[in-house]
Amino acid sequence: xxxxxxxxxxxxxxxxxxxxxxxxxxxxxxxxxxxxxxxxxxxxxxxxxxxxxxxxxxxxxxxxxxxxxxxxxxxxxxxxxxxxxxxxxxxxxxxxxxxxxxxxxxxxxxxxxxxxxxxxxxxxxxxxxxxxxxxxxxxxxxxxxxxxxxxxxxxxxxxxxxxxxxxxxxxxxxxxxxxxxxxxxxxxxxxxxxxxxxxxxxxxxxxxxxxxxxxxxxxxxxxxxxxxxxxxxxxxxxxxxxxxxxxxxxxxxxxxxxxxxxxxxxxxxxxxx
Ligand SMILES: Cc1cc2nc3c(=O)[nH]c(=O)nc-3n(C[C@H](O)[C@H](O)[C@H](O)COP(=O)(O)O)c2cc1C
Numbered sequence: 001x002x003x004x005x006x007x008x009x010x011x012x013x014x015x016x017x018x019x020x021x022x023x024x025x026x027x028x029x030x031x032x033x034x035x036x037x038x039x040x041x042x043x044x045x046x047x048x049x050x051x052x053x054x055x056x057x058x059x060x061x062x063x064x065x066x067x068x069x070x071x072x073x074x075x076x077x078x079x080x081x082x083x084x085x086x087x088x089x090x091x092x093x094x095x096x097x098x099x100x101x102x103x104x105x106x107x108x109x110x111x112x113x114x115x116x117x118x119x120x121x122x123x124x125x126x127x128x129x130x131x132x133x134x135x136x137x138x139x140x141x142x143x144x145x146x147x148x149x150x151x152x153x154x155x156x157x158x159x160x161x162x163x164x165x166x167x168x169x170x171x172x173x174x175x176x177x178x179x180x181x182x183x184x185x186x187x188x189x190x191x192x193x194x195x196x197x198x199x200x201x202x203x204x205x206x207x208x209x210x211x212x213x214x215x216x217x218x219x220x221x222x223x224x225x226x227x228x229x230x231x232x233x234x235x236x237x238x239x240x241x242x243x244x245x246x247x248x249x250x251x252x253x254x255x256x257x258x259x260x261x262x263x264x265x266x267x268x269x270x271x272x273x
């Protein structure tokens with residue numbers, strides 16, 4: 001059930017007064033319950049909680065601790081992860097970076113999309129995320145929520161479908177990108193297929209950069225059995241698996257210095273004499 005924003009605001013304003021009245025009537029338990037309820041609703045950054053079968057994600061952060069240039073320079077495919085879990089807040093940020101809303105009139109997203117046809121669907125295959133049970137979840141970009149499509153640990157299945165790549169098995173989280181080609185080919189014909197692939201590349205790069213900014217490690221995965229991956233995440237009939245990203249806390253972070261970069265370029269420049 002959706003909670004209308006205006007009702008919520010009214011409740012937030014009225015709640016202290018109602019609490020006071022209830023307490024003075026000796027109904028302290030009811031007053032405390034009401035207060036707890038309002039506080040919970042006022043905390044969208046809490047770990048996930050369910051309403052109507054969906055899991056609401058913490059609101060995305062719109063600022064971070066490193067610059068775009070630092071994220072670009074430090075992005076590397078990382079295939080070795082430590083055992084610590086990923087937080088729900090990090091998961092929410094990664095999914096938002098992949099395909100989240102950035103414009104509220106038309107619902108445009110972080111990723112450019114040919115004709116704004118948005119053919120992609122994004123799944124989180126969770127193995128080790130704090131506060132979230134293992135399973136596959138579809139990301140719902142317009143409400144920034146998750147909907148579980150399969151329960152249980154699925155990394156072993158993903159690993160088999162991805163040609164037994166070790167990092168897929170060990171990842172705390174795998175993000176799977178599927179596409180409904182017809183959303184784009186309906187408008188652009190066969191050329192729409194390449195637009196879909198381009199868009200998946202944009203989404204993947206967003207995740208790489210966001211992961212880098214969060215101090216996480218990511219690697220793009222293209223080698224897998226498409227039908228198997230689509231089945232594992234519980235994708236719909238029309239969806240085709242096209243890309244995957246394995247993620248975890250890196251054993252080692254990648255850094256390059258400006259000195260290393262300048263000597264690389266300098267050694268390759270033509271000298272004037
Ligand atoms: C389309 C695509 C598919 C890829 N598939 C895989 C894959 O299946 N397994 C893997 O370990 N890395 C995969 N990679 C990652 C590349 O190996 C990696 O980007 C490349 O070695 C360059 O390293 P860098 O990402 O650290 O710059 C893929 C990258 C792209 C762009």
